[in-house]
Amino acid sequence: MVTLAEPAENPYEPTDYQDAITCEDAQLWREKKDEEIQALTTKGTWILAPLPPGRKAIKCKFVYKYKSGYEGVAARRKVRLVAKGYSQLPGIDYSETFAPVVKMETFRLAVAFAVKHKLQISSLDVWVAFLNGDIQEEIYMDQPQGYIDAEKPNEKCLLRKCIYGLKQAPRAWNEKFTPALLECGLCQSKSDPCLFVRRQQGESLIVIIYVDDTLVFYNNKTSFTKLANHLKQHFEIRILPATRFVGVDIVRDPVNHRIFLHQSSYAIKLLEKFKMANCNPKFTPSDPNVQLSKGTPTKEANPSSDPLLNRYREIIGGVMYLAVSTRPDMAQALNVLARFSEDPQNVHVTAAKPLLAYLKGTTTYGLCFDANQPDNLLGYADADFAGDLDGRKSTSGYIFTMCGGPIAWSSRLQRSISQSTTEAEFVSLNEATREAVWLKRILAEFDSSHNEPIEIRCDNQGAIRLVQNPENHQRTKHIEVKFLYVREQQQKRSINVVFVGTKSQLADGLTKGLPRPRLQELWTQLGVTKLVSNLLVILYSYIGVIGLRGSIGNDLSNLTSTFI
Numbered sequence: 429m430v431t432l433a434e435p436a437e438n439p440y441e442p443t444d445y446q447d448a449i450t451c452e453d454a455q456l457w458r459e460k461k462d463e464e465i466q467a468l469t470t471k472g473t474w475i476l477a478p479l480p481p482g483r484k485a486i487k488c489k490f491v492y493k494y495k496s497g498y499e500g501v502a503a504r505r506k507v508r509l510v511a512k513g514y515s516q517l518p519g520i521d522y523s524e525t526f527a528p529v530v531k532m533e534t535f536r537l538a539v540a541f542a543v544k545h546k547l548q549i550s551s552l553d554v555w556v557a558f559l560n561g562d563i564q565e566e567i568y569m570d571q572p573q574g575y576i577d578a579e580k581p582n583e584k585c586l587l588r589k590c591i592y593g594l595k596q597a598p599r600a601w602n603e604k605f606t607p608a609l610l611e612c613g614l615c616q617s618k619s620d621p622c623l624f625v626r627r628q629q630g631e632s633l634i635v636i637i638y639v640d641d642t643l644v645f646y647n648n649k650t651s652f653t654k655l656a657n658h659l660k661q662h663f664e665i666r667i668l669p670a671t672r673f674v675g676v677d678i679v680r681d682p683v684n685h686r687i688f689l690h691q692s693s694y695a696i697k698l699l700e701k702f703k704m705a706n707c708n709p710k711f712t713p714s715d716p717n718v719q720l721s722k723g724t725p726t727k728e729a730n731p732s733s734d735p736l737l738n739r740y741r742e743i744i745g746g747v748m749y750l751a752v753s754t755r756p757d758m759a760q761a762l763n764v765l766a767r768f769s770e771d772p773q774n775v776h777v778t779a780a781k782p783l784l785a786y787l788k789g790t791t792t793y794g795l796c797f798d799a800n801q802p803d804n805l806l807g808y809a810d811a812d813f814a815g816d817l818d819g820r821k822s823t824s825g826y827i828f829t830m831c832g833g834p835i836a837w838s839s840r841l842q843r844s845i846s847q848s849t850t851e852a853e854f855v856s857l858n859e860a861t862r863e864a865v866w867l868k869r870i871l872a873e874f875d876s877s878h879n880e881p882i883e884i885r886c887d888n889q890g891a892i893r894l895v896q897n898p899e900n901h902q903r904t905k906h907i908e909v910k911f912l913y914v915r916e917q918q919q920k921r922s923i924n925v926v927f928v929g930t931k932s933q934l935a936d937g938l939t940k941g942l943p944r945p946r947l948q949e950l951w952t953q954l955g956v957t958k959l960v961s962n963l964l965v966i967l968y969s970y971i972g973v974i975g976l977r978g979s980i981g982n983d984l985s986n987l988t989s990t991f992i
Contacts, residue, residue, distance in 0.1 A: 561600025690794025709789025825938025
């Protein structure tokens with residue numbers, strides 16, 4: 429079969445089967461459908477059988493997608509046959525569905541650890557991963573449209589393997605892949621079930637998995653090769669350069685021992701989605717002089733609603749992916765806007781637009797981890813007392829850094845109303861302490877010699893005294909017992925709470941809106957920065973969006989890495 433040439437721009441993506449067989453690129457999409465059916469057949473995914481009385485077959489459909497290329501991976505068309513899992517009946521078609529994924533904090537900590545110890549990173553891609561999962565239930569599915577067996581048109585597909593779209597498919601894949609990793613001598617983390625580590629005789633081998641995306645960090649090429657060869661005995665695996673993981677682009681600077689994580693391509697797509705790609709950029713995510721509350725006019729009182737009002741939750745969800753992955757500088761503004769997702773008003777949409785405009789002005793921003801920066805894990809905890817106008821709750825914020833880049837951060841309303849600044853800061857310290865204890869466990873699995881207490885910096889002397897001494901007087905005796913956990917961990921030397929001046933409190937931007945000079949100062953110190961060559965990054969991101977390939981794309985990607 430002759431494969432037609434791919435266009436340089438994003439091709440049209442069919443919406444359904446009928447659209448796919450009538451569109452301009454019908455032949456190209458047909459080739460990809462044939463490949464998908466061939467893969468399903470090769471894996472023995474189903475057999476044809478009569479549908480038993482009283483049973484109902486679930487439906488299926490083809491999903492058509494154009495996958496933008498990135499460094500090391502060419503752009504391509506992709507067709508996937510998926511089951512319509514929403515029609516599955518609990519107790520009949522499925523039981524357990526939970527499947528773990530690696531935490532983003534674990535991913536960033538592994539990257540920082542790799543920078544610190546100069547580890548190599550590779551990516552493993554499993555071909556049709558979910559089809560390797562064994563299915564326990566008896567599930568019948570309609571034959572795929574366009575591929576109905578002429579001799580058995582009335583029979584159904586009795587599934588022998590999991591197929592994409594089934595509710596239990598991710599769990600089945602995880603149960604298949606995990607034992608294969610354990611057979612290689614890797615130990616599964618007790619703190620994150622999708623983290624696997626092996627340490628022996630100076631060797632470091634770290635594997636993290638997010639469903640079917642796998643990253644491997646190692647300092648011994650032979651160990652990695654043995655791992656890959658072992659997995660190839662069970663699955664069809666490609667070894668790819670570690671340039672992207674769960675939508676996060678990874679740019680390495682091996683000369684200066686730095687790694688930059690960013691989501692420029694996603695940011696551009698997000699702005700285009702909400703028609704903000706041509707807006708005037710801003711350089712603060714929110715106006716520090718504007719305070720939002722629920723006490724605003726209802727939609728009925730605002731007949732001329734903003735066009736983005738009905739897409740408010742989409743905006744929050746789209747930006748949230750950035751805020752939890754590579755953009756802690758957007759976390760505080762998002763935290764405030766998310767409080768009004770239930771019943772957003774025009775004033776809230778008006779406040780959300782500066783956040784998108786800020787994204788427009790900082791599209792190329794991300795996280796930089798530098799081996800030349802301090803390699804100890806360091807935390808900051810802060811609070812904004814009674815900043816919520818509706819419930820008068822305080823906002824907690826914390827951030828942990830390593831090798832000059834953020835590892836973990838949080839900006840959220842406290843669950844109870846604090847009655848003083850000291851109490852608000854103490855509650856924030858408690859939340860930071862819980863994160864610190866967990867991070868310390870992960871670090872100990874990376875390196876068993878790590879046993880130093882994690883320093884947490886706080887700018888409130890009263891809260892620090894509560895940590896250091898069991899003071900109990902009229903202003904503190906009401907503080908809940910659970911918040912005294914931080915005192916216990918201080919005594920165990922898991923953490924060490926120290927005082928830091930307000931100007932040096934780097935978690936300040938996670939608790940309240942700040943003016944531009946202060947914000948830029950904070951995030952620069954925290955390693956939230958942009959690539960040095962903006963032009964190269966913009967072009968590199970544009971390549972990811974439009975899917976350009978070939979020598980020009982590869983050369984530009986290499987040049988971007990060089991100039992970081």
